[in-house]
Amino acid sequence: xxxxxxxxxxxxxxxxxxxxxxxxxxxxxxxxxxxxxxxxxxxxxxxxxxxxxxxxxxxxxxxxxxxxxxxxxxxxxxxxxxxxxxxxxxxxxxxxxxxxxxxxxxxxxxxxxxxxxxxxxxxxxxxxxxxxxxxxxxxxxxxxxxxxxxxxxxxxxxxxxxxxxxxxxxxxxxxxxxxxxxxxxxxxxxxxxxxxxxxxxxxxxxxxxxxxxxxxxxxxxxxxxxxxxxxxxxxxxxxxxxxxxxxxxxxxxxxxxxxxxxxxxxxxxxxxxxxxxx
Numbered sequence: 001x002x003x004x005x006x007x008x009x010x011x012x013x014x015x016x017x018x019x020x021x022x023x024x025x026x027x028x029x030x031x032x033x034x035x036x037x038x039x040x041x042x043x044x045x046x047x048x049x050x051x052x053x054x055x056x057x058x059x060x061x062x063x064x065x066x067x068x069x070x071x072x073x074x075x076x077x078x079x080x081x082x083x084x085x086x087x088x089x090x091x092x093x094x095x096x097x098x099x100x101x102x103x104x105x106x107x108x109x110x111x112x113x114x115x116x117x118x119x120x121x122x123x124x125x126x127x128x129x130x131x132x133x134x135x136x137x138x139x140x141x142x143x144x145x146x147x148x149x150x151x152x153x154x155x156x157x158x159x160x161x162x163x164x165x166x167x168x169x170x171x172x173x174x175x176x177x178x179x180x181x182x183x184x185x186x187x188x189x190x191x192x193x194x195x196x197x198x199x200x201x202x203x204x205x206x207x208x209x210x211x212x213x214x215x216x217x218x219x220x221x222x223x224x225x226x227x228x229x230x231x232x233x234x235x236x237x238x239x240x241x242x243x244x245x246x247x248x249x250x251x252x253x254x255x256x257x258x259x260x261x262x263x264x265x266x267x268x269x270x271x272x273x274x275x276x277x278x
Contacts, residue, residue, distance in 0.1 A: 088152065090145035098141040099186035100228065105134035106194040107224035110203070110217045135187070142182035150175025163262060166255070173251045177243050185239040190231045198227040 089095050112127035154171030162170065199220045206219020 088145070088149060090141065090148055095141065095144075099138055099182065101134040101141075102131070102138045102187065102191040103194055103224075103228050103231075105131040106191050106199060107221055107228070109199070110220055114217060135191070138187050142179060142187055145182050146175045146179030149178035162259075166259060166262060169255060169258070173248070173255065177247050177251075180247060181239050181243045184242065185236050189235050189239070190228070193231060193235075194224045194227060198224045 087093070109127050109131055112130060113124070116123040116126040150171040152171075153174030154167050157167035157170040158164075201220075202223030203216040203220035205223065207213070207216040209215060209219070
C-alpha cells in the first residue's frame with residue numbers, strides 16, 4: 001500500500017514540520033495552508049507580577065519584539081529615576097512672607113510716623129526704629145534660608161555618593177548662592193525701590209489730587225503696596241539670572257573639575273585592603 005505525504009491527510013499541519021523544501025511546502029498544500037503555516041504562534045501569557053515567574057516567561061518577555069512597554073515593566077532592571085528636589089520651607093512655605101517685612105515697613109513708614117507722633121510727640125523716631133527692626137528680621141530670614149539650602153544640598157550630595165569634601169563644597173555653593181539671591185531679592189533692591197521711587201512718587205501724587213498731607217501719606221502707602229507684587233515678578237527673575245551668571249555657573253565649572261579629579265584619583269589610588277600588599 002502506497003501512502004501519500006502527511007500534508008495530504010493533514011492540510012492544516014504546520015509546514016515547518018513536514019520537512020519538504022525550504023519552507024516544508026508539499027505539492028498537496030494549498031496557498032492558504034502555506035500562509036497559515038507561516039504565521040507566528042501567539043505569544044505565551046505572562047503572569048502578572050513584579051517579575052517573570054519562570055525562565056520561559058523571562059525569555060518571552062525579553063526576546064519577544066511584539067511586547068509593549070506595559071509588559072516590559074516586568075523585566076528586572078535598575079531604574080535611575082530623577083527625583084524632584086525637596087521643598088524649601090523658606091521659599092515654598094509660609095516663612096517666605098518674612099522676606100516682605102522690610103518692604104511693608106518702608107510702605108507704612110509715614111502712617112506709622114503720624115500714628116506714633118499723635119500718641120506721644122516724643123516718639124517721632126519710633127517709626128524708623130520699627131523699619132530698622134524689619135530689616136533685621138529679613139536679614140535673619142536670609143541667613144536661615146541660606147543655611148537651610150546649604151544643608152539640603154550637602155545631604156543630597158552625600159546621598160548621591162559624593163565624598164565628604166565634595167558634598168561640603170556643594171553645600172557651600174548652594175548656601176552662598178541662596179544667600180546672595182535673598183540679599184538682592186528680599187533685603188535690598190525692593191525696599192530701596194519703594195523707599196526712593198514709589199513712596200515719594202505716591203506722596204506727591206496724593207498731594208496733587210487731595211491737596212492735603214493725609215492724602216499724600218495715603219497715596220505713598222497705596223502706591224508702595226501696589227508695587228510690591230509687581231517687583232516680585234521683575235526683581236526675582238533678574239536676581240536669579242545675576243546669581244547664576246556670577247556665582248552658580250563659575251562654581252559649577254570648578255566643582256566639575258574637582259569631581260573629575262576625584263574620580264580619576266579613585267581609579268589610580270590603591271584600595272585600602274591592598275595597601276599593605278602593594
